[in-house]
Amino acid sequence: MNKRILLNCDMGESFGVWSMGDDAHAMPLVDQANLACGFHAADPLTMQRTVALAAQHGVAIGAHPAYPDLVGFGRRHMACSAEEVRAMVLYQIGALEAFCRAAGTQLAYVKPHGALYNDLVRNDALLAAVLQACAAFRPGLPLMVLALADNRREQRLAAAVGVPLLFEAFADRAYLADGQLAPRRLAAAVHHDPERILQQALAIARAEPFPDLDGAPLQLRADSLCVHGDNAESLAVLRRLRAMLDAA
Template sequence: MLAMDQMIDLNADLGEGFGRWQLTDDEALLASVSSANIACGFHAGDPATMRRVCALAAERGVRIGAQVSYRDLAGFGRRSMDVPAAELAAEVAYQIGALEIFARAAGSAVAYVKPHGALYNRTVRDEEQAAAVVEGVRLAGSGVGAGSAPGSGSKGPLPVLGLPGSRLLAAAAEAGLPTVEEAFADRAYRPDGTLVPRSEAGAVVTDPEQVIKRSVRLARDGEVVATDGRALTMRARSLCVHGDTPDAARLARRVREELTSAGVRIRAFA
């Protein structure tokens, strides 16, 4: 068991709307999380939504992260696509840059990058796609980042948030980017430490009590139970609670409360 003063970041996907349609309860989620993965317009989100959520996050002291995706509004970014590496790198940089405009307008800055959906899963094993995402982060990172907002200190490379053991984090480390290992409170894990695809039954943990128990075990003990019943070591600096699950805001609040009660402090990694 880890020390009782263990700290962890709590993140959620926000800004996942488009026009009049809104999927996530952004205001309520921002009361619980320390980092906000904000959709950048490719799988969800639009300029007005991005501006609004950045302003809310900055007002509450929540770190702003760019959640980059394949260009797939119709499929919510959950369809894998064969995008040429140079094109993908440019699209990743484009999304980060777009969010940075609104983050700066709110007096903040993009503090990290996290791929969404199919891009996240693809970069677990696909070296070319992982390298393209990293190149996009590097391309955008010369002008953005947690240190580029007024009064926030010196500039630095943007951290990349991803699955432990993924090609994405390996490529980011090789490129000199900070890496942050992430765990999921509400997703099922295979014995090899990868996520169960959403196309398979049981991929998402829907029982709130189970999500809470898993959250505490991940944060305090560094473990998660895989689908075959074995305990996997999962040392993560950030814990994700999906914003599009039913009653997500209430669940995020309960997760935060239980983590605090278990002696785990919630603190942004960026």
């Protein structure tokens, strides 16, 4: 078992009277919390409360910036320029950092959300823009990106601006052969079988092969493993996985 792998979860995604996820139960189980910053979900009070919850449990806080798409939950691709993306990422991480400072803590990393996260895999200009935002905000602020079969592109662009990278894999998502996530429009894109989620999570934690969408073996090396807290099956797996990692 790879003891160094961390567990992360997307949180703070409620908005006004609409509740999303089970942050109270997921927070004590993870090492890193990716907190919405108001563009795809969350509002100031939700951000304040979720930062406080993370600080209470000693969980590292990551900004989870997105395209300005509340209606689509940040999962719709938007025709934003690199300059716009750099500005909107700075805006969002700055807002979250304000709540971190008020709570006596600080932002630990940045993980883009949804369509923006996926666009970084294919668009050099957008990835460079997000890396520049991280570098401008605070030297040494890490960016969390998708662990692929080959991440030399991400490493090259990050090295150019001196931004550390955290590579992330997913326990409850299906993968394509190159390590990209299977599009959510596909019926099998999200795993719901608790045993399958756990098996994939353990394989990633051990840096062992697991089946991609077509059943072929895929091996990823990740620093952090994401389990979505708004998936009831994943939350149950998160409890079991946390216990296994702690016992290893």
